[in-house]
Amino acid sequence: MRTRAAVIFGVGREWEVVDVELDDPGPREILVRTRAAGLCHSDEHVVRGDMTPPEELIAAAGMESPFPMIGGHEGAGEVLAVGEGVRRVAVGDHVAMSFFPTCGECHYCSTGRQNLCDLGAHAFEKGMVTDGRRAHRLSDGTPVDPILKLGTFAEHMLVAEDSVVRIEPDVPFVAGALVSCAVATGWGSAVRRADVRVGDTVVVVGVGGVGMNAVQGAAMAGARHVVAVDPLEWKRESSHTFGATHAAASMQEAQPLVEQLTDGRGADAVIMVPGLMTGDMVAAGLAMSAKGGSVVVTAIAGVMSTEVSMSLFDLAMFEKEVQGTIFGSCNPRTDIPALLALYAEGRLRIDELVTRTYPLEDVNEGYEDMRAGRNLRGVIVFE
Ligand SMILES: NC(=O)c1ccc[n+]([C@@H]2O[C@H](COP(=O)([O-])OP(=O)(O)OC[C@H]3O[C@@H](n4cnc5c(N)ncnc54)[C@H](O)[C@@H]3O)[C@@H](O)[C@H]2O)c1
Ligand SMILES: [Zn+2]
Ligand SMILES: [Zn+2]
Known part of the structure; x- marks a missing residue:
């Protein structure tokens, strides 16, 4: 045809x-x-x-x-x-x-x-x-x-x-479409990959279509502080609708805020969802994370990009982690219907x-x- x-x-x-x-x-x-x-x-x-x-x-x-x-x-x-x-x-x-x-x-x-x-x-x-x-x-x-x-x-x-x-046949197609990438990828980056726990401090870098769902997932998992980082003011403002407790215009601006919120401990998870991932952002994320904390890389970098600079000493001595994720480490056959059920019940935006x-x-x-x-x-x- x-x-x-x-x-x-x-x-x-x-x-x-x-x-x-x-x-x-x-x-x-x-x-x-x-x-x-x-x-x-x-x-x-x-x-x-x-x-x-x-x-x-x-x-x-x-x-x-x-x-x-x-x-x-x-x-x-x-x-x-x-x-x-x-x-x-x-x-x-x-x-x-x-x-x-x-x-x-x-x-x-x-x-x-x-x-x-x-x-x-x-x-x-x-x-x-x-x-x-x-x-x-x-x-x-x-x-x-x-x-x-x-x-x-x-x-x-x-x-x-x-x-x-x-x-389900009563799910609006637009919601079905968004769950098939943005919602599950962002939500899962926080809930499945970062394994956010009650009381955690989570930083989401880039609150676009995917990142806003990492904010939503972190809040749903019970994070105490969810810091939304984005250069665009209107997105920082809308992040509060999805559960962000704080916002910053850049990672540099977020760093002292996170220190202050955690008594200097750092973030349990830093989830990277900017439009384009670059190696220097990994180092900045690790610097902001706590002992035992993780940096989750959801955003895509150029396929030829291989350079990341980070403190290997801190990685070992502070038991930090850098984790990649595809589809927020969700299982499509169970998580897509589960997320749509939460949406139908008014618990997922x-x-x-x-x-x-x-x-x-x-x-x-x-x-x-x-x-x-x-x-x-x-x-x-x-x-
Ligand atoms: N891993 C996966 O399975 C998967 C799935 C879907 C999308 N992605 C990737 O996730 C990324 C985000 O996708 P999207 O559709 O949400 O993009 P988007 O364009 O909707 O959002 C990106 C956001 O990042 C912000 N931003 C840009 N530079 C920034 C910086 N330096 N610091 C903080 N924020 C910054 C932008 O203002 C924007 O709000 C893309 O790289 C996309 O390819 C990965
Ligand atoms: Zn996508
Ligand atoms: Zn298979």
């Missing part, structure tokens, strides 16, 4: 909304009609070239260019058709996307770490999760690959059933994250609003 999708043709280009031809769903594949897609910063990283090695290196390695690529990995929709052998969903079901597939059977899925499912290892490769074939084409026949095997910036998605999680909605055609305007700091989250809504 034919659909419309926002495609990126190379680093530094704008999104272009074009026709895309999709195969019918093959075995264990489904066709989803997209209803909402969040504008996450990770797609912006693709546009900025942070997610892919420079084209020269790709060519030198004899690999194919990652472009053209259909954007979007945060989304929700309804199942329009199912292929042979699909067991997890049926036509008419509502689903949230999972930006790495979960097979349920590999070493990681079997040990409760679906966010590390072995199928995710191929997330940046081309072709379907199921059989590796190229099932999406531009109108001239050129194959086009959906980012993370999803491509939510499209009216329809052809995906593996492993890439979706069924949600999701609607308040949405600053503005856009039609698919205005995807570039949505990202312009992100760059200008006007959005907590922009969301594409498909009528």
